Amino acid sequence: MADKEKRRSAAIPSGMSAGKATKSDSDVEFLSQAGVGELLRGAILKMVEARSDDPIGFLADHFCNLASVTDSSPAGCGDEEQMNGGPVSACAQEQQHLNRALWHLRLAHHSQRSAFSNNVRVAYDLLNISACQSQVAEAPEGPEVSCTDDPIGAGVAGGGGVRGGLYTQTLQCLCSEGGVPASTSAPLLRRLHCQDHEVVPYDVFRHGVLTCAVFSDYIRQSQKLYAEVCCPHEGPASRALCMAVLGTLKEALETSTGSDPDCCVNANNKAYTCVESNVKAIRYLEASAKISPNRLAQAMEGAQSRGPGGNMDAKEFENAAADLFITRVKVVF
């Protein structure tokens, strides 16, 4: 980062005519006073973290977002407005928070663990704020309601959390943005969702978001898999072939039993993390071996020799693949 800062600050004096030392001094002063350095540093860090395909567009969005944050009224005034405006303005603000939270969640891919975790945290805090604000307007004892239905148990220090309805909405948006049709994601959401009145702690939120992100990827991959297996102009793929492919997928998923990525970090397990991570790694390797192209080809060959038994279209394939995934997802009671 240091050389980039140097380049930035070097660009400024070189932009002015040489010899106007006093002018560039005052420029530097102006910039540091206005906090330009901090602003740009933050923007560059975010951009490098996200590695978007369109860096300029990313920066434009980033600054626009930031501008709308600073433009909108601070929390104090917001409460008053909500008290007076009633549920309507609270809804609008909530929507705004939801949009921004979704924007944050889109920034990093879930495989970039630390970046993704940071973004989930930011998104959670965003939605948390709106929850607190609306609860302040509604009832005095709102924030104190804890999620008694949470089997994981780790609550958020200091009370408060994301409203169940908002959490479910977030998950729905994530799935649909990830290209998963509503019918396919419905069973998943049934397992993950929380009731409207419930308060969702951070761990549950993170688990839900991560699962949805992985699920969208998974569905996209299975769609691609189907496209590989079937030739569009020859009609839907043979059922036997599809079943074979699904079979290998299932085997792979079963091999990685219990290694649902980072789903819940229970304090009690901390002692076993080293051993566990090794076991996990081995399981991942086994699983990926099971869905290697060779194995898949073998399975497909075997299926063809056993003879076709009708066809399977894209939708059915997708649903079946989704099923395999969803059965493995922990239910949030």
Added chain:
Amino acid sequence: MSRLGAIVPVEEYLAESHVLFYLSDAVSQLLEHKEEYTQFGLIRYFAEYFSSVKNSNHVLFREFNYIRATPHNRVSFIRVFWRCFRQIGKSGELLSMQEYRSLLQLLCPDFSMEVVQSTARIVLMDDATDCLMSFSDFIYAFQLQFYYQEFLESVLAIYQDLLAGKSPNTVFVPTSASVEQLPSVAVEENDKEEQQRDGVEACMLADCVDALCDRFKHSHPSRACVREILDQTDKVSYYSFLMSLAKHETINQTIGALPSKAELFFDPEMDQELDKLIAQISVSPGSNSSGSAVGGLKEVQRRASPRRNIHHRRKMEVESDGSTEETDSSEN
């Protein structure tokens, strides 16, 4: 963003999109127009700047060095030029090189004469550069010249070497000199003037350009397109080669600034606005029309983004400034 493509080193990632260039330009601009831009806050300023870069509205009225600095800027400028002046082309007028330069200078006050001259040479095949040119001929040649300027310069150097009999790919082995120097021997035997007219062996040029592309750091047209063009003739002259490049549809699409020749003058939005305006003016040609004319103009100005962008940039306001537009309309 793809998780697979993420393993690019930071410097490369930043360099590819010229992001640091834009950031430093944003800061320089900010310093130059402090009072103006700090009115609405710094964050707003950066948001506007990068939005305009993203929407290709950022090159209008900027200096020549800025416009040519990145491929994206060049594409944006070519597109802006097209959008502003395609109506002129539509009328079928032929303009001289000087007139085209004046048009360019309306958009970029210090636009280089050299670029326009080189463009004219492409269109007119190096002949009589004070001839008149059609808009579509000019703009496609201009696109090629401006976007691939470095590439064309390198090709010219290669071409001149080939003309003079020096092949860059020749390997001079001392023992069998006569065999290796065969191309140059052939050239010396021919009449030099004829050589200039006919050009060079197309396949030799193709090989040399291929080798150039291997090591070339700037943008260049796709090798396949170059090969395609050079495969069509035995001999090729520099400007006929360039003219073929300019007219090549695939190259045009790759650059992405202009539509195909058939659609060059196709602008239904502007046509509609102009029709409306003409209708309003012809219906009530009196003081009454001034209000509606201005209203119509306001809409026209909003649609033609370059115009709107002046006010947008200078005043950072969402609504166009009515008074300035009235003055503009009176010039028509």
